[in-house]
Amino acid sequence: MMNEYKGNCHCGNVTFSFKHDEIKTGLRCNCSFCIRRGAVMTDFVIPPEELTIHINEKESLGLYEFGNKTAHHFYCKKCGIYPFHQTFRMPDQYRVNLGCIDRINTESLEVSLFEGKKL
Numbered sequence: 015m016m017n018e019y020k021g022n023c024h025c026g027n028v029t030f031s032f033k034h035d036e037i038k039t040g041l042r043c044n045c046s047f048c049i050r051r052g053a054v055m056t057d058f059v060i061p062p063e064e065l066t067i068h069i070n071e072k073e074s075l076g077l078y079e080f081g082n083k084t085a086h087h088f089y090c091k092k093c094g095i096y097p098f099h100q101t102f103r104m105p106d107q108y109r110v111n112l113g114c115i116d117r118i119n120t121e122s123l124e125v126s127l128f129e130g131k132k133l
């Protein structure tokens with residue numbers, strides 16, 4: 015059964031939604047960026063056409079890139095929160111910050127680790 019998941023940054027400037035089976039697992043990455051960010055992300059990717067994104071003030075969505083700039087890390091310039099990014103391994107596909115979704119308790123998820131450190 016598909017659930018609709020709705021998420022938002024801390025101040026509510028950036029919101030997103032998508033449909034997926036019940037989310038019971040998450041993913042962390044230990045690359046130089048993610049180890050600092052510390053978020054639990056989806057362990058699946060969401061195609062751009064399946065992720066609905068709404069930004070109240072377009073210019074307030076920040077973009078951070080590093081290395082070969084394949085991955086696009088977005089953040090809200092108002093509250094600093096990371097809501098979603100486009101991945102390094104599957105460019106254009108999104109992973110989202112599960113902590114932004116009220117109905118998900120990230121502490122009760124089974125979280126696996128991606129060894130981004132070795133890339």
Ligand SMILES: [Zn+2]
Pocket residue numbers: 023024025026027028090091092093094095
């Ligand atoms: Zn915000």
